[in-house]
Amino acid sequence: MKKSVEEYVRSIPDFPEPGIIFRDITSVLQDAEGLHMAIDEMQALIDADKVDVIAGTESRGFIFGAPIAYNLHKPFVLIRKKGKLPCETVSRSYDLEYGTAEIEMHKDAIKPGQRVVVIDDLLATGGTLEACNKLIEELGGVVAKNVFLIELAGLKGREKLKDYEVASVIRYDGK
Numbered sequence: 001m002k003k004s005v006e007e008y009v010r011s012i013p014d015f016p017e018p019g020i021i022f023r024d025i026t027s028v029l030q031d032a033e034g035l036h037m038a039i040d041e042m043q044a045l046i047d048a049d050k051v052d053v054i055a056g057t058e059s060r061g062f063i064f065g066a067p068i069a070y071n072l073h074k075p076f077v078l079i080r081k082k083g084k085l086p087c088e089t090v091s092r093s094y095d096l097e098y099g100t101a102e103i104e105m106h107k108d109a110i111k112p113g114q115r116v117v118v119i120d121d122l123l124a125t126g127g128t129l130e131a132c133n134k135l136i137e138e139l140g141g142v143v144a145k146n147v148f149l150i151e152l153a154g155l156k157g158r159e160k161l162k163d164y165e166v167a168s169v170i171r172y173d174g175k
Helices: 032-043 060-072 127-138
Strands: 010-013 021-024 053-057 076-081 089-096 099-106 115-123 142-152 166-172
Touching (some): 053 127, 060 076
Antiparallel strands (some): 010 021
16 A cells, blocks of 8 residues: 555654654655655645746755746746855845744846745744745745645644645644
């Protein structure tokens, strides 16, 4: 019998601290069938006729977003950590558990009116994707959807993304 994509995710208890269950996607990536299934199931959450651009967050959003963009014959846009892109950029800060971080995109990556799907591996608190969505909107784009392989529902990331359509392949109720 064929495994589900969820069966490829390795759960590691008490990492990085006691009481946390770490959802490890490396076990998905290092199995050809698991990787294929993850990409196919994420792609199935996207209506290709309602999207112009696929964007992916550094770095695991690149792993899943680029093949989805390729399959749908759409351009792929990188959303990177500050200081990694060579041309003129726009950036946005967001809060982390202990501090802040900053992401950026090339200023010419999104054209006004383009419908964008943002891909990432994990929805936790939603801070990163909220910042990504705001960057896209700053450039005049329209966020069509946020798509994740895994959602940790207990961290309430959907609340931060309440103004956007959100979809995930796997949903864990806890943190």
